[in-house]
Amino acid sequence: MKIKNVILSSALLMSVATFAQKDEIKAAEKAFKKGNAQEAITILQGAESLISNASDSEKAQFFFVKGNAFLDLANKNIETDKNLSLAASAFQDLIEAEKASGKSKYSTEAATSITSIKYKLINGAIADSKVDKFSGSAKKLHDAYLLDKKDTLNLYYAASTYVNAQEYDAALKLYDELKNLNYSGKGTSYFAVNKLTSEEDLFNTLQERDKMVKLGTHEKPRTEAIPSKRGEIFKNIALILVQKGKTEEAKKAISEARTANPEDTSLILTEANLYLETKDFVTYKKLIAEVLEKNPNDADLIFNLGVISGNAKNSVEAEKHYNRVIEINPKYTNAYINMAALKLDGEGAIIEEMNKLGTSAKDMKRYDELKVKRQNIFKSVIPYLQKAVEIDPKNEDVTKTLLNVYSALEMTAEYKALKAKM
Template sequence: MKGKYVILASALMVSVATFAQKDQIKAAEKAFRKGQAQEAVGILNEAESLIANASDSEKAQYFFIKGNALLDLANKNVEEDKNLSLAADAYVSLIAAEKASGKEKYSGEASTSIATIKYKLINSAIADSKINKHALSAKKLYDAYLLDKKDTLNLYYAASTYVNAEEYDKALKLYGDLKDMNYSGKETNYLAVNKLTKENDLFKSSLERDRMVKLGTHEQPTTEQIPSKRGEIYKNIALILVQNGKTAEAKEAIAAARKTNPDDTSLILTEANLYLETKDFDTYKKLIVEILEKNPNDADLVFNLGVISGTAKNVVDAEKYYKRAIEINPKYLNAYINMAALKLDKEGVIIAEMNKLGTSDKDMKRYDVLKKERQDLFRAAIPYLANALELEPKNGDVAKTLLGVYSALEMTAEKKALEAKM
């Protein structure tokens, strides 16, 4: 008989708890409708411990009201960052609860609010990045992704921003998620300038864009190819693993990626870079040959090979690849700049030796030899700097470098002509 009373008491406790949480949800909803969002959030926070045992439909209602109240506070600039993030969490929980229940009573109504939070988070994240609040920016981008998991670009940007914040473990987790979904990010953007705003608008297809151009609302249609981001993703995974002393895992990760994406040359380039960093030069050279066999006329790829070779202090190969990139694409600005940099980089060694020389006849003869070598370097850099400046006349760094070269060679007329253009 005593056992029956215990069972009855337990049932009454569950019943009382159920009524309590329902009353608190109703009270919060009433407060919110009266414009008392802060009070509504307070009531819901008090009921949070009871929600774990609530039905999925009650959980959905709870999170719906909470999300709305938090978004209202954020819209009123009340702890905007904090409340946007909390609102995002509430809506994610709402979606999960309704998915579990099989009923979507609030998901439809919440969709507009979800979209609003998503774009507020993205805009706020961009603003945070501009003032170097990278960790906060990354969290907001990840929250935006959780609100709309179809928009995987936000997950990619969140991972990249965690790298900027030097929170590598968090970045590694998100890069792992991107790897598991075989994310590429490769796409085609169809753009045209809006005649009213004078800014580029993005269209879903070339047909839609061309139709707007014909209607006269847009002009200057362009197509932008966004390359695969797999190489960068695996490169960052590898670099983080290497930093954590897990070089073998890094190599395994890239090898696995290449098996899944055998035609993605960016992954071969990433693998080559990894072997270069671990000083396995034989494997590095083998991979370089493989890359060139696949894409001998890819200017970007050849340029990247130049960068990798330059990093390895292999000046001969770096020059070869930069010249080849220019041969493929005579308007390749960065190839001209890097070629000039390679030439001028040798100046430091020459200057160091010149400063050590004395005043003996032998030293003075050596000084003259070194002086000529330095002048030859400057002369060799001029065509590349001039071509770079012709391609981008407003590039101040290139202009200043070329002015310095003209000054060192006492090319007064050329220096004055360039100064007149600046």
């Protein structure tokens, strides 16, 4: 008899608890409808410990009220980030509860709310990035990804933003996830100019873009290929590993990536950049040559070869590469700048020798020779600096360098004309 009494007492306690949580859910729902979201949350906290024993339908109702209450607080700018996260978690629990019950009373509305929260997080992340709050921005982007794991672009941006925040361990964790997902980000973007705003709008599909053009709301359609991001992903993985003193792990990661994606030339360049970071210039040039075999007109790659040659004091080879870049892309500003810098590099040694000379006839003769040599260097860089200023007139460093050259050559008219444009 005693055992039966215990069972009966337990059943009675459970029944009372069930009624209590039902009452609390109703009370919370009533408070929320009256606009008292915080009161609703406080009431629900009292039922939190009992909800595990509730039916799936009661759980769904509990999480529905909870999610809406937290979302209401976030919309009122009350601890926005925290409450958006709590709201999203509640809505996800709701959907799981209704999946278990086989009923779908609140799931559609919850899914809509989750989508709304996702875009609130993304907009918040963009706002944070604009004021250099990269850590908060990265977390919001990652939270947005966790709400919709099909949208892997948010995971990619979260990883990149953690790099900007210099939180390399967090970035590495997300890059590893991207690697395991075999994420590339390769695709196509569709644009057209909005006739009303005169701004270019981005469309998700070709059909959507073409439909708007046909309707007459947009014009000047444009299609842009989105290159693979694998190279950048593995480059950052490698750089982080190198920074942590794990160079061999970095090399292994890129080697595995290349094996899995043999046609992705961006990964060859990534591997080359790793050897550049570790100052293995021979392997770097070998890998760059491999890429150039597949794409001989890649101006960026050839420019990098010029930089490497210049750093190795091989000015002849560097000049050859920079000239090739200019031939491929006549508006490649940095090629003109580096060409000028390459030629000006010899000026320091000339000035040093000139300053050491005395006043003897022999020294004065040598001084004049060096002066002519210095002037010839200045004359040789003028076309490159002028072109760089023409392409990028806002580059103050280049403009100042050209002014100094004009001044040294006593080109007064040219000096005044350029100075007037500043």
